[in-house]
Amino acid sequence: MKAAVIEEFNNIIIKEVPKPQLGYDEALIKVEYAGICGTDVHIFAGHHKQAKPPLIPGHEFVGRLAEVNTDKPINFKIGQRVAAQPLTGCGKCELCIQGRDNVCVDLNIFGVHSNGCFAEYIKVPLKKVYSVPETIDPKIVALVEPLAVAMHDVRRSNLLVGQTALIIGGGPIGILIAMVAKLNGASKVVISEINEKRVKFAEDMDMGFDVINPLKGNIDEKIKGVTHNMGFDVVYEVSGVQAGADLMTKAAKIGGTIMMIGIPTKSYIVDTGAVTLKELEMRGVRIHSQINFAAAVDAIKNNVFNDKLKRLVTNEFDIEDVKKALEFSIKDKDHFKVLLKVSK
Ligand SMILES: [Zn+2]
Ligand SMILES: [Zn+2]
Known part of the structure; x- marks a missing residue:
């Protein structure tokens, strides 16, 4: 698959990498749009303490369900539009049990601690996937993660x-x-x-x-x-x-x-x-917990203020121009959300 890889700080290239292999109870999502966040910019510029190249950055995205690996019944159809919480906790520690997966002792944020969504495909645990109706503009759905924050x-x-x-x-x-x-x-x-x-x-x-x-x-x-x-x-x-x-x-x-x-x-x-x-x-306060990601998905599904959300998208780049998009995000001080168009 095609992916944007930070090979060293201040250098990101588009290259062919293997498609993620699904473990049990995991889903593969074909990314449509990905949002650029301050975190991605910090990682690119080498100002992030935890992220280390080579890395596919990105944790804000919307896409379509491409594949699942489970034998349990699921509420999704292959090909439907979905959002997914871009982090996992261990599921076992005291904080995870309290619903505070965002501060798990073994926190894994996609695009920070492991590969993220600036790629054709991203794999996520099935329990992190949320369906989104076709009627909602995918560019609005791409904002679900910052809304969850x-x-x-x-x-x-x-x-x-x-x-x-x-x-x-x-x-x-x-x-x-x-x-x-x-x-x-x-x-x-x-x-x-x-x-x-x-x-x-x-x-x-x-x-x-x-x-x-x-x-x-x-x-x-x-x-x-x-x-x-x-x-x-x-x-x-x-x-x-x-x-x-x-x-x-x-x-x-x-x-x-x-x-x-x-x-x-x-x-x-x-x-x-x-x-x-x-x-x-x-x-x-750090990133968001899953309960708040679910709340943000619901707010978008119920059109609480989707027209206002859409106004936050001020710039759009093709994934091929990811380096340009990151450099723009550093240089330009007036933009709000920069989206990468990853696939149709
Ligand atoms: Zn973010
Ligand atoms: Zn945990």
């Missing part, structure tokens, strides 16, 4: 109806968190973003987000203004940079919650004095 982030934050939320960083994950926070009944959803094009994009989503640029005007006054001097119930830190860390403790309400989502490339300093004095709760 946003659902995991909001659910784990315990955001309540009527509460206020600040999202630091208005990229694809930030916007998706804002969308899910709205869906969850937040009374006010504010996005902090410094890129003016992204500010405009968030405003144009027309979902009632307030967008603030912390580099323009007095941020403290703005926070007070939109939260009646209280600060935010939940702050989602997606930027992973020092300025974001400075803002998160400042912007959180006394007794509020901070969700640590952005992975810093360099450790940053947290104002732990503020955490103590304000009795803040800080919670780490």
